[in-house]
Amino acid sequence: VRVNASVFTSLLNMYKAEDRRDEALGLVESCIRENGTSTKGSLDDFLLSAINWPRTTRGGTNIAISDYCESLINLLERLPSRGGTSSRDSSASSFRPSWKVWRRLMIASSRAAKFEALEKWSLVHRCCRSLLALDANDNDMKDGNHHRLDSAVIELGLKAAEAVRDPHLAADILFRAEYDDGDGDGDDNERLSIANGRESSVDGIDATESSSLIWRPTTTFHTDNDSTTTATTRHTTTNNNHRRLPPSLYLNAIRLCIGCRENDLAYRILARCSSSTGEEEGSGSSKFAEPIVSELYTVIMAGYAKVGDLERTERMFDEMKAKGLTYSEQAYSAYLHALAINGQHDKALTILESMMTNANGDGIQPKSSSFTACMLSAMEKGAWHEVLRLNNTMIQSGISPNATSLQGVVIACSHMMGEGEGTADADALHAMESAIESETPIDRNSFLTCARFLTKGVFEDDDDSNDDVVERARQNLRRMADNRTDVDDDDHHYRLSSSSVVKERIFALSRSLRLASVEDARRPSKMKNSVILQSERDRLWRGALVDTIRLARVLD
Numbered sequence: 267v268r269v270n271a272s273v274f275t276s277l278l279n280m281y282k283a284e285d286r287r288d289e290a291l292g293l294v295e296s297c298i299r300e301n302g303t304s305t306k307g308s309l310d311d312f313l314l315s316a317i318n319w320p321r322t323t324r325g326g327t328n329i330a331i332s333d334y335c336e337s338l339i340n341l342l343e344r345l346p347s348r349g350g351t352s353s354r355d356s357s358a359s360s361f362r363p364s365w366k367v368w369r370r371l372m373i374a375s376s377r378a379a380k381f382e383a384l385e386k387w388s389l390v391h392r393c394c395r396s397l398l399a400l401d402a403n404d405n406d407m408k409d410g411n412h413h414r415l416d417s418a419v420i421e422l423g424l425k426a427a428e429a430v431r432d433p434h435l436a437a438d439i440l441f442r443a444e445y446d447d448g449d450g451d452g453d454d455n456e457r458l459s460i461a462n463g464r465e466s467s468v469d470g471i472d473a474t475e476s477s478s479l480i481w482r483p484t485t486t487f488h489t490d491n492d493s494t495t496t497a498t499t500r501h502t503t504t505n506n507n508h509r510r511l512p513p514s515l516y517l518n519a520i521r522l523c524i525g526c527r528e529n530d531l532a533y534r535i536l537a538r539c540s541s542s543t544g545e546e547e548g549s550g551s552s553k554f555a556e557p558i559v560s561e562l563y564t565v566i567m568a569g570y571a572k573v574g575d576l577e578r579t580e581r582m583f584d585e586m587k588a589k590g591l592t593y594s595e596q597a598y599s600a601y602l603h604a605l606a607i608n609g610q611h612d613k614a615l616t617i618l619e620s621m622m623t624n625a626n627g628d629g630i631q632p633k634s635s636s637f638t639a640c641m642l643s644a645m646e647k648g649a650w651h652e653v654l655r656l657n658n659t660m661i662q663s664g665i666s667p668n669a670t671s672l673q674g675v676v677i678a679c680s681h682m683m684g685e686g687e688g689t690a691d692a693d694a695l696h697a698m699e700s701a702i703e704s705e706t707p708i709d710r711n712s713f714l715t716c717a718r719f720l721t722k723g724v725f726e727d728d729d730d731s732n733d734d735v736v737e738r739a740r741q742n743l744r745r746m747a748d749n750r751t752d753v754d755d756d757d758h759h760y761r762l763s764s765s766s767v768v769k770e771r772i773f774a775l776s777r778s779l780r781l782a783s784v785e786d787a788r789r790p791s792k793m794k795n796s797v798i799l800q801s802e803r804d805r806l807w808r809g810a811l812v813d814t815i816r817l818a819r820v821l822d
Contacts, residue, residue: 332378365413368397387429394423433528436519524569560591571604579604599635606643634668641674653678666704669712707804720818747772771817778810
């Protein structure tokens with residue numbers, strides 16, 4: 267005899283009032299086994315009620331629901347795979363949670379991830395995977411026989427993909443959403459804004475949508491009459507029923523692919539979004555403006571360059587030209603970086619010279635990233651003097667150095683000193699002071715490279731990823747202060763020093779290291795997002811370098 271699902275719902279409400287989650291989970295499993303698929307509508311309502319667990323107890327205490335959500339997910343993933351000979355087992359094994367059930371559980375899990383623990387985004391990831399699996403047949407999607415992704419599923423799915431570093435999920439969501447011609451099958455009162463809290467992008471793409479159906483690239487175009495207009499494009503449905511998603515979603519997904527070294531998947535996303543038809547062949551006009559497509563090409567080129575894939579980098583570089591896309595300095599920099607990794611220093615120099623003289627006629631002038639790529643190629647050859655020459659040319663051209671170019675100069679000077687060139691230390695010190703004067707962002711690794719060059723026996727030559735390097739340096743500094751000693755550059759032995767300036771400089775550097783280390787360990791928050799936090803870290807490590815130079819001067 268089957269028990270009506272409303273009976274289970276009444277009992278469930280009693281469990282919810284008393285926060286008896288374990289009993290509720292057992293009740294969910296029993297309800298599914300008793301009713302199977304014969305009363306699927308009632309079962310769906312029951313499961314939706316089970317997912318909507320109260321956030322507080324009667325006494326007002328907050329309830330952590332992440333474990334409850336995880337148990338529900340485990341149960342729903344496990345039950346469909348069970349089979350049996352009895353009618354009850356057969357009903358349970360044929361039951362499949364509906365789209366609405368997985369969607370509601372996905373939203374509940376996202377709240378747990380937001381308010382309880384970031385690692386709980388893995389629950390959202392599992393829900394999204396199960397939800398997409400309900401319409402796994404690609405032909406059904408093309409025929410329109412599938413559930414349509416609404417803004418809540420798109421936003422939460424992409425956030426989960428980024429949180430668990432799953433670029434394939436991000437790609438699946440974007441490819442799937444292209445077939446949708448509306449805002450999906452979600453409930454209106456549960457719609458989530460894709461643009462909620464989104465920061466403006468440094469890539470020339472502004473994704474501050476007023477709703478999930480609008481995107482506005484802040485890009486200037488020239489019309490036929492050569493008047494300048496700003497493009498503001500509404501997210502609409504094209505004639506072939508393909509949804510137009512904001513370009514920022516493609517950009518973030520491509521960056522995720524590059525970060526996970528899934529460069530070919532990133533190229534597939536590019537091929538889809540650079541075609542108005544949504545097909546991978548890339549035929550047809552682009553669904554985005556030319557500057558946005560150029561930006562996406564550049565990001566993927568940088569990904570191929572990072573792994574040293576010169577062939578794919580060159581192919582994309584040529585493809586941009588064939589499609590009439592505009593090059594940027596970042597595109598040239600990616601190409602130069604690929605050449606550097608593959609030891610083609612002469613070709614890299616030729617391209618850099620052509621940029622400086624505008625031989626290509628595109629008006630693209632090199633910046634620090636292009637010079638840094640050529641410096642890297644010189645370092646690969648062991649051409650230390652060439653590294654210094656490129657750095658001087660960059661500075662004389664009015665281009666501020668970056669952390670990587672500073673590291674290159676210091677490493678080159680270190681090798682030159684090892685080969686007996688006594689003036690190299692002055693070149694390295696000049697490069698550091700120039701970086702400080704221009705307020706170059708200095709990260710932890712750049713600081714350690716400089717500090718080890720300036721001091722002996724303070725910063726141990728260890729793995730830069732070791733968190734104990736800075737703490738051991740502070741311990742060494744304390745011992746130096748206790749002994750009030752100076753370091754003899756000739757025999758590396760300690761000698762007594764009566765100068766109080768040394769001790770003052772030691773304490774100043776120790777304080778700077780502590781502040782920079784604390785800020786390095788800090789996580790982004792609402793008060794300090796990742797951009798503000800990184801800027802503060804750069805400032806503190808730059809301050810630590812200033813104190814290191816001051817200490818090195820009194821020790822010299």
